[in-house]
Amino acid sequence: MSSTHLSIGDLSRATGTKVETIRFYEKNGLLPQPGRTEGNYRAYEPAHLNRLSFIRRARDLGFSLDQVRALLTLSDDRSQSCAAVDVIARAHRDEVERKIKDLQSLKVVLDQVIESCHCNIVADCAIIESLAPTPEAS
């Protein structure tokens, strides 16, 4: 492979992305199709590396692939208003915030449930009891 072209393995090592994942991004329209060598190997330009790095950073920040796609499209048109970018980022942050709150209240319940168990056998287990709905009734 020529000095300016990168193999899929090069991109993989440079970004810590599995080779299969890179092909997956290509198939799903996140990464443009690169040229090919005579032996049908993908031959990437530096621009591909930048784009893949962008994708990985956005994914690390928890953006969905749809959101990444939108961010990529926006970043390609650099004259556009960045209000749309802000909307996506804020929506994602709100979602993260919501998940934190959900998990925190979940943890409160789990703590209670675990704390309540001082027994030896399942028949008396407060954890199981807290799951089972009045097993004798209904």
Added chain:
Amino acid sequence: MSSTHLSIGDLSRATGTKVETIRFYEKNGLLPQPGRTEGNYRAYEPAHLNRLSFIRRARDLGFSLDQVRALLTLSDDRSQSCAAVDVIARAHRDEVERKIKDLQSLKVVLDQVIESCHCNIVADCAIIESLAPTPEAS
């Protein structure tokens, strides 16, 4: 359907579980196969309703289906030590704790990224910039 038997729709309404999900639980061995009516409709006993309620409560607490399966097996053998129940519950709580921490540090970064954007066009957008890796270099 007789007075003591419940249709899948009855179970659905009683537990807030979609009909398809109930069939899914049956196919995946969480809910035992019920008897059938002459017209081949599922005919559930009250015990099925209890079991489904158990599954839904455990799922609401975020236990995986594998964990729910294990909890169900344990709760069926009521003479067993409940130490195994405790292990599952604690493992799940630890996982929830870890997720909360991960999301909290994620939110810190997202807050920074969003806060840093005071621009009008994408070319100057700090959010995009924080994702794009030195676009001119490399």
Added chain:
DNA sequence: GCTTGACCCTATAGCGACTATAGGGTGTAT
């Protein structure tokens, strides 16, 4: 020149936990 081994290719199936769809049968009320 031939083999070894690292790398690459495509196509397809699997994960978890459902959800949706297609294409039908059943049961009851009017």
Added chain:
DNA sequence: ATACACCCTATAGTCGCTATAGGGTCAAGC
């Protein structure tokens, strides 16, 4: 008789990969 709610099975889709099968390519060493 027919409309309608409800039920049935089987299969495919969701998300973001990951793994597998079954091959082809390329450089190095013998």
